[in-house]
Amino acid sequence: MNLYISFTHVERRANMPVIKVWCLPPNQNEEALNRLHQTIVGAVCKIRELGFRGQEDMTCLFVPDLMQYGLGGKIIIEIGGFFNKAERTPGFCQRLALSVGTSVCNLYRNARVECFVQTFDPVQGFWASPEPERCPECGGRVTRNGTCVKCFSCNWSQGCS
Numbered sequence: 001m002n003l004y005i006s007f008t009h010v011e012r013r014a015n016m017p018v019i020k021v022w023c024l025p026p027n028q029n030e031e032a033l034n035r036l037h038q039t040i041v042g043a044v045c046k047i048r049e050l051g052f053r054g055q056e057d058m059t060c061l062f063v064p065d066l067m068q069y070g071l072g073g074k075i076i077i078e079i080g081g082f083f084n085k086a087e088r089t090p091g092f093c094q095r096l097a098l099s100v101g102t103s104v105c106n107l108y109r110n111a112r113v114e115c116f117v118q119t120f121d122p123v124q125g126f127w128a129s130p131e132p133e134r135c136p137e138c139g140g141r142v143t144r145n146g147t148c149v150k151c152f153s154c155n156w157s158q159g160c161s
């Protein structure tokens with residue numbers, strides 16, 4: 001079995017794209033996956049309208065494939081988690097698919113690559129944990145107990161007796 005790393009951000013914001021990569025060639029090492037990850041991030045950031053700056057704006061998952069047969073022949077990339085918005089036209093989605101698909105193709109020249117971009121309407125089913133509260137001084141995580149809010153990174157507090 002191939003054990004691919006899953007790259008997930010703990011502080012994931014709601015409605016960031018989720019990029020899933022399937023059927024990579026077997027035995028990808030950490031270095032190869034990092035290179036692939038950076039390539040995908042760069043290809044997504046090239047689509048300027050997104051206003052993305054880097055890997056913190058998306059989640060990239062390298063999914064373990066349980067069957068080795070056929071791996072690496074065809075690499076499938078799914079880009080989901082995009083809300084339907086007026087500016088996310090078919091042309092936009094097409095450029096995103098092209099940018100990510102061709103850059104992954106350049107890394108894995110023996111593979112055929114398919115990239116799907118899927119937008120969705122959040123009213124049809126979406127929920128996310130609320131954004132964590134942040135310390136106004138240092139940006140660290142705060143804990144709230146009634147009216148008392150405390151930061152454990154810098155000792156900032158408000159409303160505590």
Ligand SMILES: [Zn+2]
Nearest residue numbers: 135138151154
């Ligand atoms: Zn703080």
